[in-house]
Amino acid sequence: MKSTWKSDEGILLYETDGKSGSRKIDIFTPNNGRKIFYVPKNIINKNGPGGLLPFSYIRFSYTENDEQSLVNQYESQKIFHIMNLSYEDLNAWYYFIEVVQTFYPLNAVDQNAFRILLQVLVKGKNKNNRVVVLIAIFQLLQESGFFSQDINNIPLSDEGIHLLNACLSYDWQEDFPVSIKKETCKEIISFMERWILTECDVTLKMSGLLVI
16 A cells, blocks of 8 residues: 655754664654654755754655654754754753653644744744753743642742743743843752652753753
């Protein structure tokens, strides 16, 4: 039976080596959630490897069977160029990717999360990457349903609670409403990592590498 071509689009989060020169890519789509696709070597040669960089907005067609989804063609636009990031900024974005992959399972549709992802990547072009990542992580944890605590009962300083509230309620179209102090950022990052470990029983591989 001939496979039917399908079309989709989304944010390319991660890519790694597949078999026989292919690439395995993780894409967060607005209507189908996170999905894993494989891009054959001949398609990469035809469409160009630069279109498979993380944080690109990618439009593509694919076929799928019970085992995998194969990309037939693609075009992409870089939201920002990952190769231009500093080591610290790069760590922050990989931290961000790990949070998305941990708390957003494959095929779980969440259009609000997709909008947050898109806004944070656009904002990350012109603002402090690590602060943008910090804000987005808390918003994505809240959107995922894993983080639903009463903010005022969290063991943080007044400044920490104020900053956390600002992160959770931030409108990406506006300037961030509070001043950002390094020590306060460190406090809420430490709280987040402890919370993920104790409440979610998850140890992030990138834990400790989000430094403001």
